[in-house]
Amino acid sequence: MAAADPPDRTSRSGLWLTLALAVLAGLLGSLNGLGRFDQILYDRTVSITGRSADPDILIVAIDDASIDALGRWPWRRAVHAALLERLREARAVGLDLIFGEADTANPHDDRILADSIRRNGRTVLPIVLDRLNRPSSISAPIPGLAQAAAAKGFINARVDSDGAVRAATLTADVAGERWNHLALSMLEVGGEAEQAQEFLKRAAPNGGMLIPYSGPTAHVRTVSYLSVLRGDVPPEALRGKYVLVGAWATGLGDAYPTPVSHDVSGMSGVEIIANLLQAARDDVAFQRPPAWWNGLFSALPVLLACLALWRLSPKRALLVCVALLAGILLAALLLLASGHFWFAPTAALLGVALCYPLWSWRSQEAALRYMDNELRRLQREYPPVLNEARAQAAGPSASLESRVGELRRALARVRNLRRFLADGLDGMPDATLVFDQDGRMRFRNQAAVMYFQRLGMRPPRVGRPAIHLLEKTISDPATRQRVAEALSGQGPAAGSSPWSADLELRDHAGRDLILKCSPIHTAEGNFAGTVATLTDISRIRQAERQREETLRFISHDMRAPQSSILALVEMKQEGGSREGPNETLDRIAALARRTLHLVDDFVHLTRAESMTISAVELDLGSLLQDAVDEFWASAQKRGIALDLRLPLPAAYIRGDQTLLMRALCNLIDNAIKYSPPQTRIECGIDEASGFWRVGIRDQGHGIAAKDLGRLFEPFSRVGIETRGDAGGAGLGLAFVRTVAERHGGSVEVSSEPGAGSVFTLRLPMAPEASAEKHRPHGLPAA
Structure with missing residues (x-):
C-alpha cells in the first residue's frame, strides 16, 4: 500500500488545489469581481461596443454661445416658453431644467411658461428624488407648471464609488406612488409606452440597469438653444423628434465621468438621459447576471486551467493558461456586445493567473515527495542479495538536486541486476512470479500480468503475499496450503534446501495448470526467495x-x-x-x-471448428429457400408439410455459403427426422436488433427441459427413447452451433414435450448499404 501512497497524495493535493482555486474564483465572481479593476475593464469594453446615434433624438444644448447671446443664467422663463413654441412639432420634449420655485422677479413668466407647456402638450418636466435607494420624498416643479406638463420623471444620476455614472435607476416608489425615469416618461408621452414597459422588464428587481452608452461624449446629435430660438433650425429637423433641453455650457449644469468619456472631463446629464432614451428605443439593456452565473463564469476557466496543468506538459499548459486569459477577456466582450450581459472577468483572470505558479509549486513538492517515497520503496523492494547495499532516502529538507543525486546513485546500484531479471522474466512465455523469503511477490513478468487479467483479477502488485494470490488462483484448499509452504520455504525440506513444487492444478476459471516452484539462494547459500511458474496446459x-x-x-x-x-x-x-x-x-x-x-x-464438424471462414455477402432468404427445396421431397415422402413463411425479407449476411447451407439443412433434416407423419414444419426469417433470425418450427415430440442444456454438445443424443433413433451421432446440432458462433451468431431452442420444438439460428446483418431491406423473394418450388 505504501507504494501507491505518493501518487494518491499527489492526486489528492491536485484535487484540493483545483477546488480551492475554483471556489476562490467563484466566490470573488459571485461578489462581482474585484471592484475597481472590473470597473476599468467594463469601461473599456463599453467603449468598444458603441452604436450609431439615434437620428430621432435631439439635444437642444444651452451652450456657451447661447449664454453669450441671451445673457447670464438663469434666463427668464418666458424665453423657455418661446423655445417650446418652436418645438410644437416635436414628438416629445424633455426639459432637463429645475423649476422648483416661483419666479418672483417676473411673476407673469410662470403663467406664460405653463401656457406654452400646455399648448405643446408633449412636454415632460423633471423631478428630483431625495435619494435613489428607498426615496422618501421628491422635489417637483411648481404646481402650475407640474399641472401643465404631459408627464414628469426623475433625473437622479446613479453615481458609483469612483464618481462615474455606469448604471441608472429606471423606476422608484415614493410614498406608494410609482415614478419613472425622465427617459421612460418621454417614451410614454411620445406614444411608445409599450416599449417603455418592455424596457422596464429588463431592469433588475431594484429597477437598476447598466447604461448601454451608444458612443462617446457629443455622440448624440446636438443643436444650440440659440439657433432653435432664432428659427435657424427648420421645423422639418424638429418634427417627430425626441427633444431634450439641457445645460451644456462651461461651468453650467452637471457633468459626470462615464465609461465612454474617459478622454474628456465628463458627459452632461442631459446626454446621459439621451443615451438612456436611445437604449430604451433600441431595446438594449446591459445587465449584470445573477451572482451564481458570474461565479460559474469565473470558476469554469480555473477548472479548465487546472485540467490542462494536470494533463499537459508545462509548456503546453502555460500556453493554455495564456489562451484562457485572452479568452476570458474576449468572452466578456462578446457577452456584453451580443448577449448584453456583463460578466465581471477579474475573478476568473486572477484565478487563472494563480493556477500556473501554485500548480508549479505543488508539482515540485509532489516530485520531491515522490522521490523520497521511491527511495523508501527501493529499500523495501530490493532484497539483500549479492551483498548489495540498500538505497538511502534523502532527508525531508534536502533540495531537489540532492534528491536526484541520491536517486541516481541508488538506481545505479540495482540497475544491472534489475534489468537482467526483468528482461529475463518478460521473455519467458509462461506466467512467472518471484517471491522473497517472506512469501511476498517482488517481480512478475508480462505473461503473469496477462494471466491474472484473463482470470478477472487486477495484476498482482509488488509486495503482495503469495497466499493472497493463491486464494484467488487455486481452487483446491489443500493444494493452496501446500504451495504456500513451498513459496515460504516451510516445506518438508525447509532450511538449507527448501521444498520445490511440481504439480498439476486447476484455477478458478477452470484452466489446467502446471505449477513449478524453485528456490533462490544467495552467494552464501541462504534461502532468498522462490520462483514460481504457471504453465497453461488447458489446450493440451x-x-x-x-x-x-x-x-x-x-x-x-x-x-x-x-x-x-x-x-x-x-x-x-x-x-x-x-x-x-x-x-x-x-x-x-x-x-x-x-x-x-x-x-x-x-x-x-472438424472443418467448421478449424477452417478459415471466407466471408462473402449472402442472401439468407435464398439459402433457406434452397434448403427447403432440397428437403421438400423427403418431407412429402413422410407425409410432412414443409412450409416457407412468405414473403421472405432480403436478409443479407456475410459468411461462408457452404457452412451456412449445411447448418440450415441440418436443422431442417432434424425437424423432418423427429416429426411424426401428418405434421407441419414451418420455416421463416425475422429481424431482431441487428440480427436475422431463422426459425424452424416442428410439431414433433419435443425435448425435455433437462436435456436442453446439452443438446448442442458433440456426441450428445438426448430424448431418443421418446423420439425414436434416427441413426445420428449427435454431431449435427454441434455443427450448427459451431457455424453460428464462428459467424458471430448463436443457435437457440425452445421446446415443450408433446408440443414440438423451435430452433432459431441468429446471424448478424450485413451493412444495410449492400441491399434493400424487406425485398420479397419468389415462391418456393412446388
Missing part, C-alpha cells in the same frame, strides 16, 4: 479430452454399423438368414450409409 488437456471422445466415437458409433455388416455377411454365408438377398443388401447399404453419414458429420 482439451485436446486429450477431444481425443478420448473421438476414440469413443470411433470405437462405438463407427464400429457398430461395421459389426452389423459383418454379422449379416456371415449369416448369409452360413445360410442362417431367412431374408432374401435384396433385403440383406438393403440392410448392408443402410448400415454403410449410416457409417458414411457419421464420417461426414465428424469431418464437417
Whole structure:
C-alpha cells in the first residue's frame, strides 16, 4: 500500500488545489469581481461596443454661445416658453431644467411658461428624488407648471464609488406612488409606452440597469438653444423628434465621468438621459447576471486551467493558461456586445493567473515527495542479495538536486541486476512470479500480468503475499496450503534446501495448470526467495479430452454399423438368414450409409471448428429457400408439410455459403427426422436488433427441459427413447452451433414435450448499404 501512497497524495493535493482555486474564483465572481479593476475593464469594453446615434433624438444644448447671446443664467422663463413654441412639432420634449420655485422677479413668466407647456402638450418636466435607494420624498416643479406638463420623471444620476455614472435607476416608489425615469416618461408621452414597459422588464428587481452608452461624449446629435430660438433650425429637423433641453455650457449644469468619456472631463446629464432614451428605443439593456452565473463564469476557466496543468506538459499548459486569459477577456466582450450581459472577468483572470505558479509549486513538492517515497520503496523492494547495499532516502529538507543525486546513485546500484531479471522474466512465455523469503511477490513478468487479467483479477502488485494470490488462483484448499509452504520455504525440506513444487492444478476459471516452484539462494547459500511458474496446459488437456471422445466415437458409433455388416455377411454365408438377398443388401447399404453419414458429420464438424471462414455477402432468404427445396421431397415422402413463411425479407449476411447451407439443412433434416407423419414444419426469417433470425418450427415430440442444456454438445443424443433413433451421432446440432458462433451468431431452442420444438439460428446483418431491406423473394418450388 505504501507504494501507491505518493501518487494518491499527489492526486489528492491536485484535487484540493483545483477546488480551492475554483471556489476562490467563484466566490470573488459571485461578489462581482474585484471592484475597481472590473470597473476599468467594463469601461473599456463599453467603449468598444458603441452604436450609431439615434437620428430621432435631439439635444437642444444651452451652450456657451447661447449664454453669450441671451445673457447670464438663469434666463427668464418666458424665453423657455418661446423655445417650446418652436418645438410644437416635436414628438416629445424633455426639459432637463429645475423649476422648483416661483419666479418672483417676473411673476407673469410662470403663467406664460405653463401656457406654452400646455399648448405643446408633449412636454415632460423633471423631478428630483431625495435619494435613489428607498426615496422618501421628491422635489417637483411648481404646481402650475407640474399641472401643465404631459408627464414628469426623475433625473437622479446613479453615481458609483469612483464618481462615474455606469448604471441608472429606471423606476422608484415614493410614498406608494410609482415614478419613472425622465427617459421612460418621454417614451410614454411620445406614444411608445409599450416599449417603455418592455424596457422596464429588463431592469433588475431594484429597477437598476447598466447604461448601454451608444458612443462617446457629443455622440448624440446636438443643436444650440440659440439657433432653435432664432428659427435657424427648420421645423422639418424638429418634427417627430425626441427633444431634450439641457445645460451644456462651461461651468453650467452637471457633468459626470462615464465609461465612454474617459478622454474628456465628463458627459452632461442631459446626454446621459439621451443615451438612456436611445437604449430604451433600441431595446438594449446591459445587465449584470445573477451572482451564481458570474461565479460559474469565473470558476469554469480555473477548472479548465487546472485540467490542462494536470494533463499537459508545462509548456503546453502555460500556453493554455495564456489562451484562457485572452479568452476570458474576449468572452466578456462578446457577452456584453451580443448577449448584453456583463460578466465581471477579474475573478476568473486572477484565478487563472494563480493556477500556473501554485500548480508549479505543488508539482515540485509532489516530485520531491515522490522521490523520497521511491527511495523508501527501493529499500523495501530490493532484497539483500549479492551483498548489495540498500538505497538511502534523502532527508525531508534536502533540495531537489540532492534528491536526484541520491536517486541516481541508488538506481545505479540495482540497475544491472534489475534489468537482467526483468528482461529475463518478460521473455519467458509462461506466467512467472518471484517471491522473497517472506512469501511476498517482488517481480512478475508480462505473461503473469496477462494471466491474472484473463482470470478477472487486477495484476498482482509488488509486495503482495503469495497466499493472497493463491486464494484467488487455486481452487483446491489443500493444494493452496501446500504451495504456500513451498513459496515460504516451510516445506518438508525447509532450511538449507527448501521444498520445490511440481504439480498439476486447476484455477478458478477452470484452466489446467502446471505449477513449478524453485528456490533462490544467495552467494552464501541462504534461502532468498522462490520462483514460481504457471504453465497453461488447458489446450493440451482439451485436446486429450477431444481425443478420448473421438476414440469413443470411433470405437462405438463407427464400429457398430461395421459389426452389423459383418454379422449379416456371415449369416448369409452360413445360410442362417431367412431374408432374401435384396433385403440383406438393403440392410448392408443402410448400415454403410449410416457409417458414411457419421464420417461426414465428424469431418464437417472438424472443418467448421478449424477452417478459415471466407466471408462473402449472402442472401439468407435464398439459402433457406434452397434448403427447403432440397428437403421438400423427403418431407412429402413422410407425409410432412414443409412450409416457407412468405414473403421472405432480403436478409443479407456475410459468411461462408457452404457452412451456412449445411447448418440450415441440418436443422431442417432434424425437424423432418423427429416429426411424426401428418405434421407441419414451418420455416421463416425475422429481424431482431441487428440480427436475422431463422426459425424452424416442428410439431414433433419435443425435448425435455433437462436435456436442453446439452443438446448442442458433440456426441450428445438426448430424448431418443421418446423420439425414436434416427441413426445420428449427435454431431449435427454441434455443427450448427459451431457455424453460428464462428459467424458471430448463436443457435437457440425452445421446446415443450408433446408440443414440438423451435430452433432459431441468429446471424448478424450485413451493412444495410449492400441491399434493400424487406425485398420479397419468389415462391418456393412446388
